[in-house]
Every structure is written in C-alpha cells, then in structure tokens.
Amino acid sequence: MSSKVAESTKRIVIVGGGTSGWMTAALMSQVMRSSEQSITVIEPPGPRGIGVGEASVISMVQLLKQLGADEVEMMQRCEATYKLGIRFCDWYEKGHDNWHPFGVCGARIDGRDLFPFWLADSKRFGTSEPYEAYSLQWAASNAGKAPHAFHCPSPIAQTQSYAFHFNAEALAGWLRDMALRNGVKEIAGAVQNAELAESGDVNAVTLFAGERVEGDLFVDCSGFQSVLMNKALGDPFESWNSYLLCDRAVAFKIPAEGSVPPYTKSHALSAGWAWHIPLASHLGLGYVYSSQFISDEAAWEELRQHAQLNPGAGQEPRFLKMRVGRQQSFWKRNVVAIGLSAGFLEPLESSGIHLSQVGIELLLKSFPSGRNADSLRDHYNQRMALIYDEVRDFVQMHYRLSRRTDSAFWIAAREAEISGDLKRRLNLYDEVGMLDNLQAEAFTETSYFHLLTGNKRLPRRAPALAASADPHMVHSILASIKAQNDQALRDLPPHEELLRRIHRIQLARAS
Ligand SMILES: Cc1cc2nc3c(=O)[nH]c(=O)nc-3n(C[C@H](O)[C@H](O)[C@H](O)COP(=O)(O)OP(=O)(O)OC[C@H]3O[C@@H](n4cnc5c(N)ncnc54)[C@H](O)[C@@H]3O)c2cc1C
Structure with missing residues (x-):
C-alpha cells in the first residue's frame, strides 16, 4: 500500500x-x-x-570527513587506537593464522586486483609468497606500525584504508x-x-x-x-540462526598492558570465537558463542582461561543476548x-x-x-x-572455510545452510578466481581473496587474461610491490609512538 x-x-x-x-x-x-x-x-x-x-571498518575515516571532525579529537574522546586489519587465529585449524588486512593488496594492475596475476604466477612457478604478503597493511600490522605519522600523509592515509578500535x-x-x-x-x-x-x-x-x-x-x-x-x-x-549459530556474547575489559597491536585479533574457541580489541588504556575481550553448544557459565570460564585470568581476579563479565x-x-x-x-x-x-x-x-x-x-x-x-x-554471507564464509573438527560447534557451523548467492559466488571463484557482483562496499573482492587464500582455498585456474600475461612482467611487478612496501614501512612510525603522541595531548589539554 x-x-x-x-x-x-x-x-x-x-x-x-x-x-x-x-x-x-x-x-x-x-x-x-x-x-x-x-x-x-x-x-x-x-x-x-x-x-x-568495538572496532570499525575503513568507512569510519570517511564518516569523520563527512562530520568535519578531527581524527585526533575522536581518538582522545573514545580511547581509540588504529586498526589495519584482523588476524584470525586457529580458525582454519589450530595453530594456523590467516589475515584480513584492509585496503588494496599491493597494487591494481590494469585496474584489476593483484589476485589473478598472483594466482597465475603461483600456478606457473609455485614460488610466490602468500597473497597477503603483498599487502602494506599486513606488513604494517606485523611490524606494529601506525597507518601514518602524526597529521602526515602516507600511502595508507591517502587511500583512507585504515580503521579504529574504540x-x-x-x-x-x-x-x-x-x-x-x-x-x-x-x-x-x-x-x-x-x-x-x-x-x-x-x-x-x-x-x-x-x-x-x-x-x-x-x-x-x-x-x-x-x-x-x-x-x-x-x-x-x-x-539468521540457520546461517550463523552464535547468539550470545560475554565481555569484559582489563587495563592495557604490554604492546598495542594495530589490528584486531579473533581467536577461535570451542563454541565460537574471542575478540581482543586493544584500546588506549584497556584491552577489550569477549567471547561470541552459540548457546546451543555451550552454557553461559562454561563460556565465561573458557574465556577466563583463554585470557589467562586468575580465578580471584574479580572481573565482572557482561553477558549479552544477540538478536x-x-x-x-x-x-x-x-x-x-x-x-x-x-x-x-x-x-x-x-x-x-x-x-x-x-x-x-x-x-x-x-x-x-x-x-x-x-x-x-x-x-x-x-x-x-x-x-x-x-x-552475512561474508561473515559466514569464515566458518564455511574452517577445517576444524575438534568440537560439535565447528562441524555444525561449517555445515550450516548457506545462501544461493554465496554458493554461486564460491562456485565461480573455485573455477576461475572470479568474484562477481559484490555490492556491500565494506568488503571488496580483495577482502574475499584474503579470506579465501588465507584458508587455502585456491581456484582451479587463473583467468585467461592473467594466465596469458607476460610472466616476467608479473614477476617483476610482484617484486616491485614488495620493495615499495618495504620503503613505505620504513617511513611509518610505530603504532605505540603515535598513540603516545595522540593520547598525551589529551592529558596535556586536560591538566
Ligand atoms: C557483543 C557485541 C560486540 C559488538 N562489536 C562491534 C564492533 O566491534 N564493531 C561494530 O561496528 N559493531 C559492534 N557491535 C554492534 C554495535 O554495538 C552496534 O552496531 C552499535 O552500538 C549501534 O547500536 P545501536 O545504536 O543501533 O543500538 P544500541 O547501542 O543498543 O542503542 C540503542 C539505544 O536505544 C535506546 N532505547 C531502547 N529502547 C528504547 C525506547 N523504548 N525508547 C527510547 N530509547 C530506547 C537504548 O537505551 C539505547 O541507548 C557489537 C555488538 C555486540 C552485541
């Protein structure tokens, strides 16, 4: 009507x-x-x-621009730190890490993602480094670097491909x-x-x-x-309970100690996963789990053990039901x-x-x-x-790609119903490494390539366009991306140095 x-x-x-x-x-x-x-x-x-x-994706940089807001002021008010991507621990199998770094991976070639060229190169020579190794955000995450120096341009700042924890x-x-x-x-x-x-x-x-x-x-x-x-x-x-099984969370915060990584860590546990979100003065920890597979009390106990909290530490858990x-x-x-x-x-x-x-x-x-x-x-x-x-489909893919069989939850989560769109998308990718018709903007094809390759899912062949590209040219492009990233990395300050500068300003202003 x-x-x-x-x-x-x-x-x-x-x-x-x-x-x-x-x-x-x-x-x-x-x-x-x-x-x-x-x-x-x-x-x-x-x-x-x-x-x-909490953490954001890269669109938050754009939000600040639309609001005419100052990044440093927001960070001071919200205890914020920088985020260059997500590290997934034990998701594929125990002991294995995969990454979702933000931004373009390396460079776009003739307007295309690096992925088909990387794939052609690795199929031909079998020698390429992992796809993620060409991402500047991945390298910066591993090196504990900030996306830019204080109020200075950088390749990551220019492309606005970083986010925040807050x-x-x-x-x-x-x-x-x-x-x-x-x-x-x-x-x-x-x-x-x-x-x-x-x-x-x-x-x-x-x-x-x-x-x-x-x-x-x-x-x-x-x-x-x-x-x-x-x-x-x-x-x-x-x-969406038939697609995504997790329906509860338990969360708490502890005072920050040690290093402040510029990425979110997601650690797979027995009936879901734990987040580690580094804030300027706290570490936010929580367990997202499925009430079909674990009780609230057992989830809290598993999270405490995961965080290595001693029983008398007195942390108050906050339980949340998720619709x-x-x-x-x-x-x-x-x-x-x-x-x-x-x-x-x-x-x-x-x-x-x-x-x-x-x-x-x-x-x-x-x-x-x-x-x-x-x-x-x-x-x-x-x-x-x-x-x-x-x-929803993108999030569900993380479970679909896991090979874990050590708990009933992981088996059920992998075998849960998936949408027709996700099925079609995975079939097309499996054949020729193509991802079609993505609309959500938050997760570009690069994000899918990271997730798929990081979980060892490679297409049967590279698309003709990349397979027929001059192998020496592709090889030298890959090498030059690494060299450029190394240079850019040297110019970026340590994450903690930039945070000290940002959050010290707040203390100076307050006093
Ligand atoms: C465990 C967990 C972790 C999360 N982590 C992230 C993350 O890392 N990144 C991210 O982007 N998002 C995250 N989210 C989601 C994020 O918290 C929400 O998207 C965000 O807070 C926006 O919430 P909201 O304002 O829509 O709802 P809420 O934050 O719930 O706010 C709703 C407001 O409505 C008010 N209200 C309720 N009833 C009435 C009423 N009758 N009349 C008037 N007001 C009313 C409430 O008091 C409240 O102020 C997480 C969510 C959960 C549950």
Whole structure:
C-alpha cells in the first residue's frame, strides 16, 4: 500500500541514543544545517549503547570527513587506537593464522586486483609468497606500525584504508556533543507507545513519563528493542540462526598492558570465537558463542582461561543476548530502522557501525521531500537488504572455510545452510578466481581473496587474461610491490609512538 511521508518532512524524531541514534543525528544535522528540519533524539537515561570495546571498518575515516571532525579529537574522546586489519587465529585449524588486512593488496594492475596475476604466477612457478604478503597493511600490522605519522600523509592515509578500535559508548557521547552543537534537540525518556494514523504512519510517540512527541519521519535506533519497526509496525524479523549459530556474547575489559597491536585479533574457541580489541588504556575481550553448544557459565570460564585470568581476579563479565538477523523492511511507512533495530550479525568483521553509517547515508541520499515516497522506500529497502545479506554471507564464509573438527560447534557451523548467492559466488571463484557482483562496499573482492587464500582455498585456474600475461612482467611487478612496501614501512612510525603522541595531548589539554 502506498504511503506518503508528511507533506514536507520537517520534524525528524530519532528514537534511541546509542551509537546509531547519535550518528544519525550528527550526520543529518551536518548535512541539513541550513534547512528547516528539526531533529529530536529521545534517549532513556543510562548507558549509551554497548561499549564492550568495538572496532570499525575503513568507512569510519570517511564518516569523520563527512562530520568535519578531527581524527585526533575522536581518538582522545573514545580511547581509540588504529586498526589495519584482523588476524584470525586457529580458525582454519589450530595453530594456523590467516589475515584480513584492509585496503588494496599491493597494487591494481590494469585496474584489476593483484589476485589473478598472483594466482597465475603461483600456478606457473609455485614460488610466490602468500597473497597477503603483498599487502602494506599486513606488513604494517606485523611490524606494529601506525597507518601514518602524526597529521602526515602516507600511502595508507591517502587511500583512507585504515580503521579504529574504540569505546562505542564514548563514541555515542562524542557524536551527541556534535549533534547538540548543530542544534539537535534531546529529550530524556523512553518511548512507551506509538500512535498510528489511519494510513498506518506513525503520528507521534508517547513516553513513559507521558510526553507526546509528534514527527513526520521517525528513525528507529532503539537497538534490539526495535520499538517502532518491529513492535509498533509489526514488521517481521527474519532470523539468521540457520546461517550463523552464535547468539550470545560475554565481555569484559582489563587495563592495557604490554604492546598495542594495530589490528584486531579473533581467536577461535570451542563454541565460537574471542575478540581482543586493544584500546588506549584497556584491552577489550569477549567471547561470541552459540548457546546451543555451550552454557553461559562454561563460556565465561573458557574465556577466563583463554585470557589467562586468575580465578580471584574479580572481573565482572557482561553477558549479552544477540538478536541475529534482520527486519524484512528497513523503511516502512514513515519509519526507518537504523542499527541494531534493523538487524545484527556477530561482530566478526566489525560491520555493525558501518551498516548504521550506510543506512544513514542512503537515507540522506533518498530523503523524502514530502511527495509520494514509495520509489525511494523501495530502492532503500532493496539496497539495504542486499547489503545486509552480503555482509552475512561474508561473515559466514569464515566458518564455511574452517577445517576444524575438534568440537560439535565447528562441524555444525561449517555445515550450516548457506545462501544461493554465496554458493554461486564460491562456485565461480573455485573455477576461475572470479568474484562477481559484490555490492556491500565494506568488503571488496580483495577482502574475499584474503579470506579465501588465507584458508587455502585456491581456484582451479587463473583467468585467461592473467594466465596469458607476460610472466616476467608479473614477476617483476610482484617484486616491485614488495620493495615499495618495504620503503613505505620504513617511513611509518610505530603504532605505540603515535598513540603516545595522540593520547598525551589529551592529558596535556586536560591538566
Ligand atoms: C557483543 C557485541 C560486540 C559488538 N562489536 C562491534 C564492533 O566491534 N564493531 C561494530 O561496528 N559493531 C559492534 N557491535 C554492534 C554495535 O554495538 C552496534 O552496531 C552499535 O552500538 C549501534 O547500536 P545501536 O545504536 O543501533 O543500538 P544500541 O547501542 O543498543 O542503542 C540503542 C539505544 O536505544 C535506546 N532505547 C531502547 N529502547 C528504547 C525506547 N523504548 N525508547 C527510547 N530509547 C530506547 C537504548 O537505551 C539505547 O541507548 C557489537 C555488538 C555486540 C552485541
């Protein structure tokens, strides 16, 4: 049924003040600065969002640019460190590491990824180094280097192919300050009910304290509660439990000790995996697991042993239940769901905040002017569904490629149902190393190549174009990439040196 967003979309009401709510408010208020729109965020008192020690993908650099924000200021406020990729330990089999470094791997050749040329070379001579060894981010991760020197350009900074570790609760607070400076209004309280018009649109929401807030467009950022999209509008939730088995997490933080690696570590455990997220003054640790295969108590015990905590150390675990899947609609009537209220999948590739960002950017591009919004809404829903499903497939591939047989969980996770798209994608790759029609932007074909080759899955042959390229030329390109990376690596400062500089500035300013 067709639905009109109010004659002109002037009053925007955002329900929920976690990372997604305040990111929506900050980005919208930045883009709509001079317009007539009013933006209101309704947030209950208490913690702002999850804040277990989170990480981003590279799109966060772009987010800072869109907000006109200073990277150093964000890092100081959010206890942030740099992230150049993810190291997966014991995923393929115990004792084996594979990597997902960010950015282009080495160089693009005739506009193409290095991968087919690397593949042709390794098929022909069998002597190439692993694909990941041509990535500057991989080399920098191993050498403990930062993506750039303080406020200086570098090959990694120029291509904006680095990311951050941070405290998401602090990030929400920092985004809130920015939004309030841009004129966003804040109401303290929680939404109890939504008042629906005859058309089915939401006219207003009522808070537990009784206040009624009217709006033209409502953005549901209420996290797993999904108070408008799921509860008020009754939009169905599609569970992904048959694809992804993990549905719980237990998390804690300890004071930082020792080195601060510029990458996230994901360590496979008996019924899931543990994250190690290095913050400026803490280490965030957590275990994402499947409640079908391990109890909460056993998961906490396994995480404690993994982290080598002694029993009397007194760490308080934080248990989280995860609603894994997505809403059927992302935009329904005059409600748009952003963040966890729209969907969620385990944070293996740190995709949560990126998906919120993508949702907000697409909403800004398709912002309704008041006329019939059906075509915008259809486009938004199709695009967001495609992006969410593709990220789910990418995350599921990590399990699919594992060879572990040492626990029932790993066998079940590998054999879980996969989507038709993922099947087609893997078949095409297996034949000729091609990946077709990727849409999600967060994970480019380079990310897939890292994951597949790192798990020892190689195509039967290289595509004709690369197989017929002059072998000497390919060989010399590979050698020159290594030489350029070595040079670039020498010019990058140690990660910890840059962090000391960034976080010492904060101390100096505070005193
Ligand atoms: C264990 C775990 C680890 C994660 N790690 C990462 C990571 O490394 N990287 C990443 O990108 N993402 C990660 N995520 C996801 C990330 O936390 C979220 O994507 C991000 O915090 C955005 O959340 P949100 O704002 O949508 O929801 P939330 O953070 O849950 O915020 C929802 C807000 O809505 C409010 N609210 C609820 N009900 C109402 C109501 N009735 N009225 C008004 N307000 C209401 C809540 O109080 C809260 O402030 C992780 C998630 C989990 C569970």
